[in-house]
Amino acid sequence: MAVCIAVIAKENCPLYIRSVPTQGELKFHYTVHTSLDVVEEKISGVGKALADQRELYLGLLYPTEDYKVYGYVTNSKVKFVIVVDSSNTSLRDNEIRSMFRKLHNSFTDVMCNPFYNPGDPIQSKAFDSIVSTMMVQAC
C-alpha cells in the first residue's frame, strides 16, 4: 500500500498530500515535488497529436533507494502521485493502476461538487477516506 498520496494541480502546486505519519512528512513532500520533474518531462515528451489518446498512467516515475514513485496525469493536467515502499514487492503494476483509477474517480467527485473551487486544496472527507483505504495503515 501507499506511503504517500498526493494530488498536484495543473500549475504544480499541491492540492492534497498525505503521507504515513511515521516518517518525516517533509521528506515525502520533497519526494513528490521532485517527481514532478519526471512527470513534466513525460507529458511534454508525448506528441501533441497523441495527447487525446494518451495513457493517463505514467508508470514508475523514478526509483529511490527506499521508495517507488508512480505517476498519473488526468486530461486536465492534474497529477496524482503515489509513493510506495520499495520493500513492498507484492504490489503489481495493475494494482497501482487500479489505485490511480480509484483516486481519479474520487477526484472527479470532488470536482463535481459545486462548492469546490478548482485550484483550492482538497478538503473533502469522502476523498480523504478513499485515500485512507489506499494508505499503509500505521500501527
Next chain:
Amino acid sequence: MSPAQWDLPPELCCRPMAFVALTGLDVVYNAIHRAIWDAFCANRRADRVPISFKVLPGDHEYPKCRTKRTSYEWYIPKGILKTGWMNKHLNLVPALVVLFYELDWDDPQWKEKQSECATKVEIVRTSLQGRNTKVAVVLIQKKTPLPPGEDLVASERASALCGACDLSGKSLFVLPHTDHLVGYIIRLENAFYEHAQTYYYNEIRRVKSHKEFLNKTTHQLLFVRHQFKMGFFSELKQDTQNALKYYRTAYSLVHELRAHETNMLEIKTMAGFINYKICRLCFQHNTPLDAIAQFRKHIDLCKKKIGSAELAFEHTAWMSKQFQSFGDLFDEAIKLGLTAIQTQNPGFYYQQAAYYAQERKQQAGQLCSHEPGVGYPAPDPLETPSGALDFYGQRPWRQGHQSIDPPDSEKEKQGILALQVKERDVLHSELVIALLSNAVAQFKKYKCPRMKSHLMVQMGEEYYHAKDYTKALKLLDYVMCDYRTERWWSLLTSILCTALKCSYLMGQVKDYITYSMELMGRASNLPEEQKSRIEKNLIKVLMNEVPQPEPDCDLASVKTAQSLWSDRISLAGNNEFTIEVQDYVPFVQCKAKFLYPSFHIDEPVQLHVYVRADCPHPVRFSKLCVSLSNQEYNQYCLLEDASKEKDILETSTQENMCLVPGKTRKYCFKFVAKTEDVGKKIEITSVGLMLGRETGRCVYLNWRGGWGDAASSHETLQASRSFKRRTRLPEQQVDWDTVAIQSSTMIISRVPKISVQLTHEPPALTNEMYCMIVTIQSEEDTVAKDIKLTAGLKPGQDANLTQSTQITLNGSEVCDDSHPALLPDIPLGDLQPGQKPLYIHCVSTGSRILLFHVAYSVSATVEGKDINCKCHKDETVTLETVVPFEVAMKFVSSKFEHLERVNVDIPFLLMMDILSASPWPIELVNSEVLLASSMTPIDQPQSQVEGVTLQTSECASECFLLKCPPVQNDTSTVASGHYFISWKRKSAFAETSVVRTMVILPHVMVENIPLYVHAELPSFGRVRESLPVRYHLENRTGLVQDVEIGVEPSDAFMFSGLKQVRMRILPGAEQEMLYNFYPLMAGYQVLPQLNINLLRFPNISSQLLRRFLPSRIFVKVIFFRPQIKNNGRPCFLVFLVGPTLGLRYLTFFFFTFFYQLSK
C-alpha cells in the same frame, strides 16, 4: 585511518595492462637507448597494444616467489585478497623481461659479446626464480638487416646466440637503429604483447589448477581469491569477456562466505571491489543496464550487512562510497559516449551517496559522542608492524583472524574506540556537500530542476550544520523563489525556518526581518505559537532590541550571535530597510485602488488603500504612503504617525494605524488633480508601509503597483472563481477578496455645459458650397472664455475624402484644393451665444463624417480651490453628398435625327438635357458652350436655359447649331469642347453662391462626303399650286463626277423637270436642278424621291444622300376665291377637317372631278 580509507585502491580502478620490463637500456646517457625508450612510451594511443613498459636495470630484483605449496590440506587462508597482490602484478612482476643488447651480426668480437649477452640473460633468469616470466633478447644493430634467409652469417649466429642464451628463436629480436625506428618498435611491441598474453594465459591456468586441491569447508576464501585472480589476469590479458565471467563467479562466491561480525568488513570490501570490476567491465562492454542491474543486486545484498553496531557509520560510509564510485563509473561512461536519461543518470547515485554520507554523519554523531575524558587509546590498536594491512578489509589489531569471535575482547574494544575517535574528526559535512554538488551538476544536465532545488536545499542545510551560514543562506535564498512560485508552502516554510536561523546566527538584520515576515504570513504553515514567537522577535528587532534565539541552534553559535546582535544595536545608520514585496509573501497584504477608472478635473480624485495583516498579534505601523506617477500628489496620500511630533497620543490615530489580524483596514485619500493632467493617466507606482520607527529601526514594505506579493495573483484568481457566498460583514468592514484593483485612473476634462447645434439642409450637392451653420450656446454659470471651434472632416476617414472636401468660412467664392479639409481652432472669443456659417465644398459624392469640436475654458471651484477648466464638446454629423443634376448630350441632324457621325460643312445640332437629381430646387443661372477649334457655331450661341429653375427630376434642354470645318482625313474623331452650367441652390435658408459646373462635350466622328445635296423649297405647298424645288448638287471632291439623277413618280405630285438625267459636275462646282412640283393632295405628303447615283463612288448610296433632303412637305388646301365663281364654274368649298382616310379619298375624288371639269 584517513577518510580515504573508503576510497577504492588505485590499482583496482585502473585499467590493467600487460607489464613488460625492459632491461639493458641506458636511457640517461645513451641517446640511442633514449630514442628507443621514447618510441616505446611516447604516443601510446588506443591503437597501440595495451602494455605498460618499465625500464629496469639488468640486475633488478623481482619479488620473490613463494615456494609452491604441494598440498592445501593443512592450509587455512588468513584473508581473501592480499593488499599487495594487484600492485604486484601490475607493476612488479613482469609478464616479459626484454634484454636489450648492442650487437651486430658482423661484430668483430662476436664470441665475447655473445657470452656477455648470455650472462646477462642468466642474471635476469636468476632474479625471476620460480616465476613463469618470459625472457626475450633484442639486439640493437647499426646496420639494416638483409631479408631473412639471405644473410647466412646472421642466421647462423642467431641460432648460436639462442643456444648460448637458452632462448627460443621466437624470443630473439633484432632492432636496427635506422630511420624507421617507430615502425620497428611497433612490430616489437606486438611480439612482446603476444608473449605477455601467453604468460597471463599460463598464469590463469596455473591458478585454475589449484582448484582441485581446495575443499569447501576450509578454503572458501580461496575460491573467491582464485576467481578474482583469474579475472584480474584475464583483464591483463585483455580478455574482458572472460574476466567478467570470473568476476561474476567471484561475486557470487563472496556472498556464499560465512559472514559474521568479525569478517563483515572484509567481505563487504571484497564484494565492493568485485562489484566495481563487474560494473566497470559492463560499461566498457556498452551494456549499462547490466551494470545497473549488478549494482542494484550488490546494494540489495549488502544493504543489510551492517556489521558491528558500534561501527555502524562504517557501513554507511562504505555504502556511500559504493554509490559514489558507481556514479563516477556511470559519469565516465557518459563522457565516453553513453547516453543517460532523466530517470537514470549518475545524479541519483551521487544523491544516494550523499544520503548515506548524511546517515553516516548522524550515526557518527550518536556513536562517537564520547565523554570528553575518553581519549585515543594507547598503544594505537590501528598500528600494524608493516604500517599497512596484509589483507583488504581486515582489522589491524587482529589481522588474519578468521574465527567468529574476536581473539581478545579488550583489544577489540580499544580498536572500536580508536575507530570511533577517528570518525569523530571526519568532516562529514564536507563529504556530503561535495556529493550533493556532484548530484546537482548531474540533475542540472538531465533537466530535473526540482530535484536540483531539493539537493540545493540539502546542501544549504548541510552548510548550516557545518556552520557556514553565509553559504547556506545563499543557497537557500536561491531556491526559495522556486518553491514560492510553485506554492509548495510546506517546503517553503521549512526552508525559511533554516534561513531564519542562519540570518539570526549571522546577525543579518534585513534577512532576519524578511524571513520573519514571510514566516508570520499566510504562506507559512507554522503553528500559531511559532508565528507568535517570531512576531515577538520581529517587534524586538524593530524596537532595536536583541531577538530571542531561534530554537535548536548550536549553543556556541547562539553566543556569538547574541554579541553580534548587541553590536547591531549600537550601530548607527543603515537601520532603514526596504523590502520589495512582490518577491515575498509577507504577513501584510495591501491593495490600493482608485475609486473610479476616471475622474473629471472638477471633482477630487479618491484613492483607497486596503491593508490586512495575517500575523497572530495586532501590529502597528507608523507610516503609509502612496507614490503616484505624478509625484506632486504624493503629499496628499500620506498617513503618518502623529505621535512623532507630539507626544500626546491621539487614540484615534493610534487605533487607526494598528492592524488587527484578519481584519481589513481601509484608508481613504483625496486630492484635486492639476489642470495640466487633463487627459493623462495617474498610476499608483507603489504603496509603502513603514513598520518600526524612523528613530530606531524601520522597514519599508513596498508594493510595486500598489498591490500584490508573490502569492496574490493566484489568490485573486481563485477568489474570482469561487462561488462561495460572501459573508455579510458588519459595517465598515470589507471582504478582502472583493476588493478589485484599479491601479490607474484618467483625469478627464470637465463635462462641457454648452450646446452645439448644426443647421443645414442635407444632402450636399457635388461641387456646391454647402452651408452649415454652427450654433453654440453656453449653459455655464460663468463666462466661457477662449472658445475655439474646429470644424471639418473628421480625421481618420478615407484619404480620398480629405482631398475631395474643402472647408472655408468664406462662402462668396468657390474653394479650391488649397483649402483644408479641417479648419482647426477658429477663435470665437468669449461666448456671446452666436452662429457661425461654414461652407463645405464636396467634390465627390458619398457620405462623410464632419466633426465640430468646440473647446473653451471656464473657471470652477473644487474643494475650495479655484481651477481653470478646459472643456470641449464634439459634435459629428454625417453628410451625404449627391450629384445636383445630370447632363446628357447628343448630336442630331437638322432633322432631329440622331447622328452617329457628322459631315463636314453640313450643319447639325448639339442638344443638352439637364436633368435635376437634387432634392432641392436648382436655379440655372447661365449656360455656355465653349467650342473646340474643330467646331464652329452657325449662329451666335446663346443660352436657352438662363434663369430656369428645375425642381427634382425636372429636365431642361437646349440646343446649338454647329458645323464642322473640313477635316484632313475622310473620317476623324474630334473634340467638341466644353459646356459650362452656372447654377445655384435655390434656398431660402442662406445666401448661396453660383457654382459653375463644367461638362466635357463628347467627341464626335467627322466625315467627308463626296457630294452634298440640299434642296431649296418653300416651307409649305398649296394644292394645285406650283411648288418650285431647287436641288443643289455640290461636288466636294477634286474629281469630275458623273451623276445619275432620277425622280420617282409620286401619287401626290405631278412635276415638271428632268425625270432622268446624267450629268457631269466639275470639282468644286455646283449643279442646280429645278423641279416644279405640283401638289395634288393636301396634308403631309412624301415628296417624289430623288435617286442620285454617283458612278465614281458606288458605296455612297442615294439612301445616304437622301438624308440631306427633306422627304415630306406639308401641302395646304386652297380656298376657292370669288373670282373662280365668276368664271361660271361650279364651286364647292371643301374643308379639310381631319386627316382621315375617308375624307382624303373624298378630297382626291373631288380634285379629280374638279380637274376634269376645268379641262
